[in-house]
Structures are given as structure tokens and as C-alpha cells.
Amino acid sequence: MKIIKIQEVAENPEHIKALAKTLANGGLVCMPCRGTYRILADLLNEDAVINLMQSKRRTSKAPSLVFVPSKDHLSKITDEVPSVANQLAKDHWPGPLTILFEPSSEIPRSVVKQLTKANGHIGVRIPxxxxxVRLLQEFGGPVLVSSANKEKKAGASSPAQIRKNFVSRVDHFVDAGDLSGDGSSTIVEIKDGKAHVTREGNISSEQLKKYC
Known part of the structure; x- marks a missing residue:
């Protein structure tokens, strides 16, 4: 595990390039996002996804989350973007809104099987x-994202715990010190052309009323 302080990453673009290269080579990157640490892997790389899952000892039907660098990259996630989903993304991305999509045929079948156990969909957003976002743009593709803790265990806000748990699995760790969390994203599913809030987070149901 190579550890880089977040100030160094912010000040030196070469670090972003190095992190993107790690993802492109099938490695794992851990960095802060919305008050907790997240582990990232190339969504379209089967070995990288398996490595992430095994590193967390993830076996349950937990919902999956994917980050994309722009709305244009949705074509790599899903074969169809409903008009209401397109409008939601236009109005609320980047931001704490996760939209559920049926997975694209371009995603390896073994990956789809792993990631859709919870609800048959993949959650997507632009953070x-x-x-x-700079890393996603440099990488140029969708990444699977998971909290940096063992399944059903705490520790996603503590660099010390992350080093202990993932030292042999994560290739690059961007250290921002202890974090305190910043709320959860709102999750929306599209049914019959309308948005249905399945989990309310930092965006309220009232704010999404016009899409429902």
C-alpha cells in the first residue's frame, strides 16, 4: 500500500495520473469521499472487482454503487436511460443522488451477478x-465504489483501521486523516417513467417531488 497525503494529491496532478493508472491496471485505490473512505476498482475489469469484493469479505446482498465521470458514461453502465433518469442526472449530478439502472450487456456477466444481488440494479452517481471527480475524469470510465471497511464492520473513517484491514489489498491510499461522515445519498429507482425514492438521504423526497 502506497500512502499519499490528500494535500499532495490536490497540489500535484501527477498523483491523480498515478491513481488513474493504478485503476487502469486493475489495482485498487482508496480515497475519501463524502466524509468516509471508499475503495475504487475498474467496473469493467472482472479481476479488479473480484479483488475488491474479496478484500472486504463481501458476501451479502448489499447494494452496489458506481461512480462515473460524466452523464455521457451512462452508456457503459446501462443499455437504456429513461427520460426522467436523464433529467434527474442533469439536475442533481454531481451530487448525493444515486439512480438505479439495469446493467448494460457490456459489463462482464460475472460482475453483474456479483453486483445485482440486492435489487437487480446498479446504483450510479457523479460524486x-x-x-x-478529477480522478474519474483522468481514468475515463466507470468505477465500482465500496466503503473501506470489512463487511458489517466499522472503520471506513479511520486511516489506521484502513491500513490494518487493507494493507495487502489496496495499492494506493489517499490519507485525509480521521473523517466524520457527511450523510448518505438519496437512492431513486425509475418505475413506469417516474422516480421512486427507495432511500432518503441528503436530497429530500420533497425536492424530488416533480419527478415522481
């Missing part, structure tokens, strides 16, 4: 965190 509002500046460094995360």
Missing part, C-alpha cells in the same frame, strides 16, 4: 467531491 460532488472535487478530487474524486
Amino acid at each position: 460532488e467531491d472535487e478530487l474524486m
Whole structure:
């Protein structure tokens, strides 16, 4: 595990390039986003996804989350973007809104099987965190995102715990010190051309009323 302080990443673009290269080579990157640490892997790389899952000892039907660098990259996630989903993304991305999509045929079948156990869908959003977006843009594709803790265990806000748990799995760790969390994203599913809030987070149901 190579550890880089977040100030170094913010000040030196070469670090963003190095992190993107790690993802492109099938490695794992851990960095802060919305008050907790997240582990990232190339969504379209089967070995990278398996490595992430095994590192967390993830076996349950937990919902999956994917970050994309722009709305244009949705074509790599899903074969169809309903008009209401397109409008939601236009109005609320980057931001704490996760939209559920049926997975694209371009995603390896083994990956789809792993990621859709919870509800048959993949949750997608563009994060509002500046460094995360810069990394996604440099990488140029969708990344699977998971909290940096063992399944059903705490520790996603503690660099010390992350180093202990993932030292042999994560290739690059961007250290921003202890974090305190910043709320959860709102999750929306599209049914019959309308948005249905399945989990309310930092965006309220009232704010999404016009899409429902």
C-alpha cells in the first residue's frame, strides 16, 4: 500500500495520473469521499472487482454503487436511460443522488451477478467531491465504489483501521486523516417513467417531488 497525503494529491496532478493508472491496471485505490473512505476498482475489469469484493469479505446482498465521470458514461453502465433518469442526472449530478439502472450487456456477466444481488440494479452517481471527480475524469470510465471497511464492520473513517484491514489489498491510499461522515445519498429507482425514492438521504423526497 502506497500512502499519499490528500494535500499532495490536490497540489500535484501527477498523483491523480498515478491513481488513474493504478485503476487502469486493475489495482485498487482508496480515497475519501463524502466524509468516509471508499475503495475504487475498474467496473469493467472482472479481476479488479473480484479483488475488491474479496478484500472486504463481501458476501451479502448489499447494494452496489458506481461512480462515473460524466452523464455521457451512462452508456457503459446501462443499455437504456429513461427520460426522467436523464433529467434527474442533469439536475442533481454531481451530487448525493444515486439512480438505479439495469446493467448494460457490456459489463462482464460475472460482475453483474456479483453486483445485482440486492435489487437487480446498479446504483450510479457523479460524486460532488472535487478530487474524486478529477480522478474519474483522468481514468475515463466507470468505477465500482465500496466503503473501506470489512463487511458489517466499522472503520471506513479511520486511516489506521484502513491500513490494518487493507494493507495487502489496496495499492494506493489517499490519507485525509480521521473523517466524520457527511450523510448518505438519496437512492431513486425509475418505475413506469417516474422516480421512486427507495432511500432518503441528503436530497429530500420533497425536492424530488416533480419527478415522481
